[in-house]
Amino acid sequence: MKKVLSILFVLTLAILLAGCKGDKEISGSGMIQDVNVRRAISMAIDKAYYTDTILANESYPADYYIPYNFYGGIGDNGEGVDFRVRAEQVFGDFLPFTKYDMPAGSAESQSPSGYNHYNIEEAKQLWEDSRKRFGIEKDETVVFKMLVHNTASWTSLYDHVKAEIEKNLTGTKIKIISVTFGEKLDKAPTGDFDILFSGWGPDYMDPITYLDLFVTGNGHNNIHYSNPEYDYLINQAKIGAFQGQERLDAYVRAEKILLQDDVALLPIFQSNSVGLRRTQLQNFYTQSVGPDYILKWVSWDTTDDAWAAKEADLKAARIDGDETVLKLLETSKIPDMASFTTTDQVSFYNLAQINEGLMVAGNPQSNEQYLPGMAESYTVSEDGKVYTFTLREDQPWVKSDGTQYNNEVVTAEDFVFAWRKLADPRVASEYSYLLETIGVKGWEIAYEDVTDMTDAEIDTELAKLGVEATGEFELTVTLNTAADYFLGMMSFPSFYPVNEAFYTSLGEDYGKTLTPENLLYNGAYYLSNWDNNGHTLQKSDLYWDKDTVSIDKVIYELVESAEPEVQVQMYLDGDIDSVILRTGALVETYGARSDVRTTGSTTAWYLEFNINNH
Amino acid sequence: MEKLLEVKNLNVTFETHGGTVQAIRDVSFDLHRGETLAVVGESGSGKSVMTKSVMRLLADNGNIKHGEILYHYEDGTIVDIAKLRDGEMHKIRGAEIAMVFQDPMTSLNPTMTIGKQIMEPIMKHQNLSKKDARQKAIELISMVKIDRPTKRMKQYPHEFSGGMRQRIVIAVALACNPNILICDEPTTALDVTIQAQIIDLIKELQQQTKAAVIFITHDLGVVANIADRVAVMYAGKICEIGTSSDVFYTPAHPYTWGLLASKPNTDNLGEKLYSIPGTPPNLLDPPKGDAFALRSNYALELDFEEQPPMFKISDTHYAATWLLHPDAPKVEPPKVVQRRGAKKGVTNNG
Amino acid sequence: MNNMKNDFSKIKIDKSKLKLVSNRIEESEEISGVSLGYWKDSFRRLLHNKIATISLILIGFIFIFSIFITSTTPHSTVIEPQIKDPDTGQMISKKSLTSVPPRIKGLEWLGWFDGRVDKLLPKIALENEVKYPKDTYEIVECEEGNTGKEMCTIDLDVYKQNGIEQLYFTFGTDQLARDNWTRVWAGVRNSLAIGLLAAVFDIVMGVIYGSICGFYGGTKVDNIMMRFIEIYGSIPSIVLLILLLSFMDRGFGALIIALGLTGWIGVARMVRAQYLRYREHDFVLASRTIGASTKRLIFKHIFPNIIGQIVILATFSIPAAIFYEASLSFIGLGLPTDQASLGTLINNGITQRSVSAYLLWIPTIVLSIVMLAINLLANGLRDALDPRLRGR
């Protein structure tokens, strides 16, 4: 028996040894402080391989932080200017930019614009020099800790980054610390990492939504990046010191400081997606900011030519008599539908269909970012700090059966009530920071410690918020600073109106999910059915712009954790009308079909270097 | 006396990982109505295998290689149990031949009431209604001297003591008045006081039912008490068979001598007890000659080469040892055995 | 029998041999007393079980082979192979090595390891001769697809398409251009190591806990300890796992401890039951009467009797741990993907199954073989170590 045990023991030991053989390992947290080390790492990663071969979904390999197709500031002719185009004009030493017509995988797709371009030779040189400078012995391996979240779809990226760095920079090891998304958020502020994987999608149409993160002391600045010049540029832009072109150029400079001078970030790619979508769907385009689609503008091409031979039966299913139906897939549940507390993309998306703010996102076919929604018209004061909105007088509040609620229509008071809820420290809305972002007068109340205040005192404070009903249908908003993106933000769900009487009748249950009765609707659609299998949006006949709305019924089927292949199969079976091809394998299989659509996005994915590592 | 069972040249083997074990080698004997045949021998000598072959209850890997087991029905028909089909065998088991097992703690089904277990063979073999079978079972319980039989019917084995369980097993065995009762070491697992009670019970019931009893034991004391005839088994063979007095007072086989000498009794009081040296042979590869020769103090050279045949000593007494050959050297059995024989007043006729 | 007569004339024997000889007891002891030790006997019986023997050899082979393979190809489990083109001396681009199907020299005729895949493409895609050069595929069939386009199934030689005809990847490569062969073996090694170590952890914890419970069986100590087990056992193991993983860096060590922490209860229960059984046995009472210490009683008297049971349980808990790890990988809580395990490989294979089916089937088959072998060995061990079956 002893023999058997000892054999087992030796074998186990053997495996362990085989598993973790290797050189002396030293922590890389000191080295990561060095800008050249960071630059070496930045140049060592073949981003195009990831976007073109692994994802194969026409995402752009990025050497930049602020994405393409993101319009910021005002150009010379008064219109929005693509940030990257301007960046090229300012720092003209970039490669020529060809954007959409560049074929995936071609030489041109190798990061046309940006800093620290993929260059193995230079990376190796920088790394060897740094090793010498730090006095690293030949047999020593430098270990960098990379903190990531364990979402299945990202593991390829982590493995790729790890492989690239370890291959190109000899004597390095990337230790992947894979935690859940929630844990990552907790772990990141502790600074126990060398490299952190992050992504950021814009909240509003201004580059500041990206750049603000790395201002000294920002809550999201996990790497404790601090550069006085950078801070100066951003803070000045925030208070409106720069206007128009000047402001855009300030941002371009700030990005260059962040990426080129300090190498605080290692951009990986700007994500796009390739999907299958019925060719007959029209105006089904994603927006760069805010909810993915605005269903209000979507329609079926009902002409017979549009339905190819084999999809004729689909037409019968989608256009049944007078009713047109759209079927879509939802992969995660809606967590909360109270517009002033919710935080989640799915919730925002659905709120954008069933409720409407002062502004509404424009038809993607046109060039308009936003159009008047609940506000019929507005005026701006000369200094750009006071907005006066004139509301529509005929938009009823709709119940989940499609009828009007208590004969009530949307009034200015509904907006005031909602905004005060957003700012109310007792509600503690996670999205109250948006009030600061747009710079509403008196936003500070949202962050105040109110434990010692009475309810009445808080209410008095809230009344000082810069939003006022100056008439039944007139809303006045007073801002601290003038911001270009203010109007665009008015289409964001956090600023949607809420009917006070209805809210009071429900209390905490307002916006509770799975119960369409706990919401009032003023948008193009209302929720007619909502359970664990999904939900149905029904066209609202009481909507002011109902003639624009083309699709009568939108059915969302909820399939949590559906495998990418299963999702595609659902599309092929005719269960849904649009699907995203989530793996390179799927893109390769289905990418050449005629119903393939590429959708851009302005989400940037990057690695952060822990500069202020102790 | 009416012959009930005739076993002729029975050979039983077991297939094991190690090879074929020859558990029973060329065994022959017969059994008459009303008599008690005791089979004695060390553990592993094949006693139990022999009786299980008679019941055809061998384990899956055991089979009757050749030989006959002839059962004589009361109407005179004779069947060969060794070749009987399963269906016919079911009719013999329990009804004609019944069996009592060694360990009463395990031989009753723990999840079935006592009554049901007794009624089972009655209903199977005697076509009685449930009510009559119940009545019969109650009678049987009182017959094996357990009181309050009606109440006992509803109880489970675990509520009974070992002795009581063995009584129940006997009641089950006797339920259909079998002609042959095989008792496979029925008292080994019991206390001494209860042993006596059980043996008395078997004796008493045998007199009542006139059944023939095959009584397997390694306890010679029990044998003297109960047996009409005794068969001594060693290494899968019967080495000596005869009436009780034949075997006890004029044993002829050296193994029987050893057995008798190693048993304490009034004859060898105060002496150092004899013990047979060595261990029984491995039946995977049984020795060529007399299996006992290796351990015997009286071994002849021939014993290692030739199997001794069954020598007839008297009409009732047979033994398989070359010592009985007229040309063999005369040997003296151990003193204890001699003294025993002298007590009886008969000398060993060697 | 009655008709037997002592007809001595018929018995033909060498009468000279009818003489007394001294007994040969030593010989009798020798012949009949081929007594084997428990382990020897068990081992002998195990070897008699053909299936178990084959399994044992197979596991041993896989084990040694996996260690050998992974230790001779350094880092290949993490980094894709860097291969120089023998003709040009240039590095072959990573892209040419991505998702290459299996190909084995000499086995191409089998149809499985020939480096070719069937692909369904729209006919127009074939017009792109840069991606699909004419000589790299054969058209199997073309038909009208459901979008009204003509779709063709082609039999594509990926090695030729990628210009790496001189190379052979036994199990192909994955979507990150990593060699599947080394990854599968690394997966086998890691999975086996996880299974073994988790089993060791189970056994150590379980035996210690179970022994204490069993030895103090029926007393307050036992009572409290069993209560604890009951409560501990009723907490879903997945919650314990998540909790534990949230305190530790995800990886090999954490996983083993996590698996071990949830698996020892069965062992502890069994050990306790066995102790209670043996505690009352005469030999334990006997050694108690001669004043054996508690420690001695546990380790010298009782423990050897239950070790067979423990070995069986341990053998069964190895596949259980491998199985569990695989399931955890499926829900994203297993090993990080850069450390391959059979679970992570299969999980990756599931996402790639439409294009690279081999990435799913190869690790699945390997896992099934390993699990089958261990289970069959465990079955064999159970039979071999069963004292009731001794000598059969």
Add this chain to the structure above:
Amino acid sequence: MLRYVWNRILMIFVTLFLILTINFLLLYLMPGSPFQNPRLTPSQRERIEDKYGLNDPVLVQYGRYMYKVSKLDFGGTIATNTYDDIFEEYIIDRLPLTAKIGGIALIIGTVIGITFGALAAIRRNSWLDNSVTVLGVIGVSIPSFVFAAILQEVFAINLDWLPLFYREANPDIGHSLKDQNLGMIMPIIALSVLPIASIMRYMRTELVEVFSSDYILLAQAKGLSKPAVIFKHAIRNALIPVITIIGPMAINLIAGSLVIERFFNIPGLSNSLVTFTLAKETYATLAINFFYSFMYVTVILIVDILYGVIDPRIRLASNSKLGLIGKLIKSIKRKFQSDNAGGEVNE
């Protein structure tokens, strides 16, 4: 008997209380916050956590929670506005389906497992026995998600006989009741593989052991036919140990298999358990945990009682683990025995 059950039920309450306490502490110790929005700055998060009392001392939180539980309010989700009372709105809602799928899988597993296990034991070493052994080993050797993948590939994608995954009947989306029932087939098959394999193996082993016992020999010696021996004597005795594994298996199946739930989109509990735990939704996790533990202890009680029904030896047996209760039962048992002891002969 009644008293025994009553005592056991009391004990269950004590156990459940301890389980809840330990679980609460464990989850409290787990790092992280239910508020996981990346856009939250630490100070904002602290403010929200304060609102929900998550930064109170552990004892205060524990007391508050226990007070709520004592009123049978298990709390709801914190970060999402979906469930006020997770037990009422979630568990009760989801249980019937998982119980149905798990129950059918268990029944299939038990019936097939016992039948084939018994057949294998009866026809030992036949081709049937060998194939049962091999299938049994294969059944426990291949992970369930591989089975699920194979089933989906073959029956849903290639043959198109069955729906890809489970969908509730919903005329609004266009799924009929037939779709719903067809959708249950694959998960049931995938779920029942493990019970079939393990029950089959277990049944075979137990029956083989029973066959070698003396009372089977006695039953044969009574002249009972083979079927009578098997059905009247062997099966019942072999079933006793089989029940011990069916009990925990039933919990696992009814609780649902995580992997199968994910694969076939079954709105079950175990998937949510993982989701809630990872999201640090403490109350929701605790409620499901509590529910599992409740099932666990109840099923064990049922198994014990069932045990008594099948095995008369344990009908009133004491449980040494139970201490005080054990003593009580022992005394009851003694009383019971002395009632019958009157006529016992001096044995």
